[in-house]
Amino acid sequence: MKHHPSVEDLIGIEHCKLGFYQELRLKLEELQESNRESEQNRREIAAVLDGITDIMMVLSEDLCIISVNHVFKEVIGIEEPEGRYCYEIFRNESRPCPECPAHRSFLTGDVCRETAIFKLGDRNLQFEMVASPIRDPDKDERRILIFKRDVTMEKEYQAKFYQAEKMATVGMLAAGVAHEVNNPLASISGFAEGIQRRLGRMDLPAGADLDDIKDYVDTILKECTRCRDIVRTLLTFSRPVSSGFSPVNMNAVVEDTLKLLRSHLKQKDLRLTLKTDLSEDLPIIYGDEPQLKQVMLNLLVNAVDAVDQTGRGEGTICIRTYPENDEGVGLVVSDTGCGIPKEHLDKLFEPFFTTKPVGKGIGIGLSTCYGIVQEHCGEILAFSEPQKGSRFIVRLPSTPDEDSE
Amino acid sequence: MNVTKFAIPEIIFGRGSMVHVGQCARRLGAKRVLLVSDQGLEQSGWVERVTELLEADNLEWVYYGDVNSNPRDHQVHTGAQLYLEAKADVIIAIGGGSPIDAAKGIAILAGNGGVISDYEGANRIERPLPPMIFLPTTAGSGSDVSQFCIITDVARQLKMSIISRSLVPNISIIDPLILLTKSQELIIASAVDAFAHAVESYVSRIASPFTEIQALRAMELILRHLKPALEKKSIHALEQLSIASTAAGMSFSNAGLGAGHALAHSLGGMFDVLHGLVHPILLPAVMSFNIPACTAKIGNIGRMILGPGARSDEEAALDGIDKLKQYFGEFGVPVRLRDILPERSTLATLAKAAVGDACNLTNPRTADEDSLLGICEEAW
Secondary structure, three states: OOOOOOHHHHHOOOOOOOOOHHHHHHHHHHHHHHHHHHHHHHHHHHHHHHHOOOEEEEEOOOOEEEEEOHHHHHHHOOOOOOOOEHHHHHHOOOOOOOOOHHHHHHHHOOOEEEEEEEEEOOEEEEEEEEEEEEOOOOOOOOEEEEEEEEOHHHHHHHHHHHHHHHHHHHHHHHHHHHHHHHHHHHHHHHHHHHHHHHHHHOOOOOOHHHHHHHHHHHHHHHHHHHHHHHHHHHHHHHOOOOOOOEEEOHHHHHHHHHHHHHHHHOOOOOEEEEEEEEOOOOOOEEEOHHHHHHHHHHHHHHHHHHHHHHOOOEEEEEEEEEEEHHHEEEEEEEEOOOOOOHHHHOOOOOOOOOOOOOOOOOOOHHHHHHHHHHHOOOEEEEEEEOOOEEEEEEEEOOOOOHHHO | OOOOOOOOOEEEEOOOHHHHHHHHHHHOOOOEEEEEOOHHHHHOOHHHHHHHHHHHOOOEEEEEOOOOOOOEHHHHHHHHHHHHHOOOOEEEEEEOHHHHHHHHHHHHHHHHOOOHHHHOEEOOOOOOOOOEEEEEOOOOOOOOOOOEEEEEEOOOOEEEEEEOHHHOOOEEEEOHHHHHHOOHHHHHHHHHHHHHHHHHHHOOOOOOHHHHHHHHHHHHHHHHHHHHHHHHOOHHHHHHHHHHHHHHHHHHHHHOOOHHHHHHHHHHHHHOOOHHHHHHHHHHHHHHHHHHHOHHHHHHHHHHHHOOOOOOHHHHHHHHHHHHHHHHHOOOOOOOHHHOOOOOOHHHHHHHHHOOOHHHHHOOOOOOHHHHHHHHHHHO
16 A cells, blocks of 8 residues: 555545635636736737748758748748648758758757758749747757748849949950050051052062062051951940840851950860861841850850869860751850769759859859840750760740740 | 544435436536446446436436446546546446446546556545536445545455545435335345444544434434335335435544454455445454444444343443344345355455555554454454
């Protein structure tokens, strides 16, 4: 027996039948009061939560959604996400995303931040995520609170700003060069022309010397014209906004870009073989020349970087143009660079996607290309094999069809 | 005189008083009732009668009938689970001591949780119990008015005594008409049990004037009405036995019992014999043992048995006990322990188990293991 009763226990003077009305009434009042308080707390918290404009979710340890705020439902458009997995909704994946801050937060117990791009509907949206663990001393299970702020607009503006700044710098440089070079060039060219005229009028004995002088003057004039063209090409790059559509020779676009990149291609530590195979009967297409040059420039720079990243110090870049069906034009830029991993291929053209180290790229090059080609009603395709190289194909129709936009 | 206490439930007594069961349950806030009973009561139709009355009062009910005589701990656990699952709010039990004790056990677990052995002993219940209404069907157990609950611990083979004021039910409805359907044997067993309650509580260490009067009244009524009740099945006599049983219940609930019930509990725990049937065997032996501690009181009992005539206390006590043995013998029930136990060697175990029983505390003469063995030997 656990407890031996005594005679006093049996008499039980101090023990009564339990459960009095008074006790019940007090309990009832206490409960009503605490109910009122918790209801008020609930309303306050609900008001605070409704005031938050970010997407908010509470996740379980296996990233299952426990609850969300009304913003989630508005932005994501899913009425009852509770019970589904976070990665399933945001990534359409069957396992957690590698960059998930929730994991790190669970591991470290700290607040973790991360920025990531999610494809929602047909749009790529960039979210800034903050994950903070929720501790409940009464329960063993852990939960995590995640805020997702849509920073797509901010980032897009930022990217456009970078691009505009870059172009402005190039433009300023070009204008400066144009100014500084054009004047002496005009003098050289003027004097050379003067010499040429005078040579014609002067009655000089014919001979090897005279031929040489004529040849020199011709060369000076030809080189002057070349310099003028380079300066002009430079200016077309500096034009900040689309200048409107006009007839474009894609071979010229390729050559102009190569002119501009010549020094870049001659990197000291990179033995680069450049092959060009430009179709002679390439049709003239209708497009925005500076923008198409931008596309060419980006593809070339990427190709050079890809070769550079192999670390072998050498490589080949091929540029080919060919007539496409229906009087269109095809442009192929291929390299023997490092290639692109399979899982990255379908993200290549997304804004902000980059595989380059921090500080080397901001991931808008290819997305800009994609935008420009789309404006021309063309398409851009990427093929790649890791460690072997990549091939980008740009197809442009002769005339952008308004309807296809 | 020491400070004393007398606690009983509301008692509704009278022929046909059963009809008030629904109304009483409603008063206690019932919407869905847990009704506890046993197979015997089901077969005699009384369970159905109660459910009809509840339905007439628009009360829902859930029935639990899996109760033996000498209710087991697991039966209590199952019942409590049923009570909680059914979201019942009031417990009604109809039956003898067994369904009523089972109902008390269920109420303890429903209100306090845990397992029933947690509450073994006195005053270990700390939270209120669901309201309880009991309808006793035997004029004997007194469980419907008492603060005791006896449950068999199957594993340890003993009867646990649970004692708490909270076990006094809210309402006890005593309808003597139910006794009409009882067998002779059950009426005898019940009446002798009630008589033993009366005797033991009368001589108890903590008896008070309030319990003594009830005890004496109970003895007197049983001696006068048991035989007529058996011979003629007269409703009047049965009603008197009901009153006697309730009076004895009021007495022992407040004054406690003695060595006889301590031994009866260990007997019941070990051999599952009908509780009422061990008293004709044990009571005379216990009374003899107690004479030195309360000669006057046992003398009073003797005088009541023997009738008028001037005798000393001691004479009256000894003669009374002899007459009582003879009286029990006339009912054709076993009067020696050898008639119900397989072997004499079990007596030692029996005595050992009984010495710690709560009932032994209030025995007027201190009874250690040897004394209890002596009582058993005498009853053998």
